Amino acid sequence: MKLTIKSWTGVASWRWIANDENCGICRMSFESTCPECALPGDDCPLVWGVCSHCFHMHCIVKWLNLQPLNKQCPMCRQSWKFNIH
Amino acid sequence: MAQNISPEQSGGAGGSSSVKHNDDSLPIKDNHAVSKRLHKELMNLMMANEKGISAFPDGENIFKWVGTIAGPTNTVYAAQTYRLSLDFPNSYPYAAPVVKFLTPCFHPNVDLQGAICLDILKDKWSALYDVRTILLSIQSLLGEPNNESPLNAQAAMMWNDQKEYKKYLDAFYEKHKDT
Numbered sequence: 001m002k003l004t005i006k007s008w009t010g011v012a013s014w015r016w017i018a019n020d021e022n023c024g025i026c027r028m029s030f031e032s033t034c035p036e037c038a039l040p041g042d043d044c045p046l047v048w049g050v051c052s053h054c055f056h057m058h059c060i061v062k063w064l065n066l067q068p069l070n071k072q073c074p075m076c077r078q079s080w081k082f083n084i085h
Numbered sequence: 086m087a088q089n090i091s092p093e094q095s096g097g098a099g100g101s102s103s104v105k106h107n108d109d110s111l112p113i114k115d116n117h118a119v120s121k122r123l124h125k126e127l128m129n130l131m132m133a134n135e136k137g138i139s140a141f142p143d144g145e146n147i148f149k150w151v152g153t154i155a156g157p158t159n160t161v162y163a164a165q166t167y168r169l170s171l172d173f174p175n176s177y178p179y180a181a182p183v184v185k186f187l188t189p190c191f192h193p194n195v196d197l198q199g200a201i202c203l204d205i206l207k208d209k210w211s212a213l214y215d216v217r218t219i220l221l222s223i224q225s226l227l228g229e230p231n232n233e234s235p236l237n238a239q240a241a242m243m244w245n246d247q248k249e250y251k252k253y254l255d256a257f258y259e260k261h262k263d264t
Contacts, residue, residue, distance in 0.1 A: 024212070024213040025178060025212045025213065026118065026121075026122060026178075027122050027125045027126070028121075034118075035117065035118030035121055035122070036118065059212070062179060063179060063212050066176075066179050066180075074211040074212045074213045075211075075213055077211075
C-alpha cells in the first residue's frame with residue numbers, strides 16, 4: 001500500500017519549568033501571564049534570580065523599580081541578580 | 086515563605102511618628118490586576134479556613150476588608166477577639182495595605198487610634214505578603230511586642246509585670262466593652 005501525505009499540521013506544547021505553580025507577586029499561574037499581559041510565552045516570560053526564586057519578569061521588574069535602595073528578592077531578601085541561563 | 090516578620094526586628098520602622106500612609110500615587114493604573122489578586126486571596130482564605138484569623142471584604146468594595154484575629158493562647162491576650170480594618174492601595178501588592186485595629190487594643194505597638202507599628206507593614210513590606218501573613222504577623226505581635234519602639238509607652242512600661250498587665254487589660258476591656 002502506498003500513502004501520499006497531502007498536508008500536515010504540526011502541534012507543539014510547551015511549559016515553563018519552575019519550582020512553583022504561581023507567581024508569588026501577582027498570584028497568577030506561571031503557565032498564564034502576569035495581570036498586564038494577554039499572551040503567555042515570550043511576551044510575558046519568567047525570570048530567575050541567582051537565589052533561585054522565580055517570578056513573571058514584569059512582576060519582579062515592577063517590584064525592583066519600586067525599591068528605593070536595596071533591590072532585594074521579595075522572597076528571601078537577598079540582593080536580586082538575574083540568573084542568566 | 087515569610088521571613089523577617091519577627092516583630093523584634095522592626096528596627097528603623099519604629100518611633101512614634103511611624104503612622105505613615107502608604108504611597109498611593111505610584112504609576113500603576115490597573116485596578117483590575119489588584120482586584121484580581123484580592124479575589125484570589127479571598128478564595129484561598131475561605132478554602133484554608135485558618136484557625137484564629139479570618140477576613141472578608143467590608144461590603145461591595147474589594148479594596149476594604151475587615152479581619153479578625155484571636156488573641157494568641159498562653160498570652161495575656163488569650164480569649165480576646167480583635168477586629169481590624171485593611172485598606173488596600175491601588176499599588177497593592179507592591180505597597181502594603183493600611184491596617185488598623187477597630188477593636189480598642191492596649192498593646193506597646195498599637196496606639197489609641199488603632200494604628201500598628203510593625204516592620205512588615207512599613208519598610209519590610211514584600212509583595213509576597215498577603216492578608217493571611219499580615220494577620221498572622223499581627224497575631225504574633227500581640228504576644229511578642231517590640232518594647233524598644235513603643236506607640237503606647239504605658240503598655241511598654243507595664244509589659245514586664247504580666248500579672249499586673251493582665252489586670253489592667255481586663256479593666257481596659259471592661260471600660261471599652263461597648264466600642
